[in-house]
Amino acid sequence: NAGVTQTPKFQVLKTGQSMTLQCAQDMNHEYMSWYRQDPGMGLRLIHYSVGAGITDQGEVPNGYNVSRSTTEDFPLRLLSAAPSQTSVYFCASSYSGPLFDSNQPQHFGDGTRLSIL
């Protein structure tokens, strides 16, 4: 059981470049989310999805796009990379519940460490 898989593990980009961070889960979870982790700021929610075809913005969505065409995959796209997007990015998934009321914890991938020069 692989859980949540993120690729790549490391990436260096130049300002203005675009890229896609991949996330896949094999637990049939409806809820998937992307966070960025910066020192002293905890995890901040970028975008989330409650099922295939449904996405919404989190706390810090600017500069990022997402899509959810399947239950398993939830890619995060950086449209035009900026140095402020240098961070560690985590994907997570969990059972959502029929009314978005689940008390189940999230499962996290091991992160993508992204540097923007």
Added chain:
Amino acid sequence: AQSVAQPEDQVNVAEGNPLTVKCTYSVSGNPYLFWYVQYPNRGLQFLLKYITGDNLVKGSYGFEAEFNKSQTSFHLKKPSALVSDSALYFCAVREYGQNFVFGPGTRLSVLP
């Protein structure tokens, strides 16, 4: 709106001593509360959660947490710390119909 505070950036404790990592929260309804641990270059791992009922919750690796509604706290505890417990600890809250909100994290160092 939900919020979580972890008042200590760093907690140092000697091996074998009890440890406490503090968490306070603010919600408008009844919360689900979680603790996660993060080791270097890894994602967050779930330790334990409070849903309802008994205020003392037991979790993985000998950790437990005490829910105190009047003080809006959910402190993580362990009776005897190990060097291998050294890591970054996150408290999180989730209200009905809302996303998870994480605290800023507390770095625990257990000294041999």
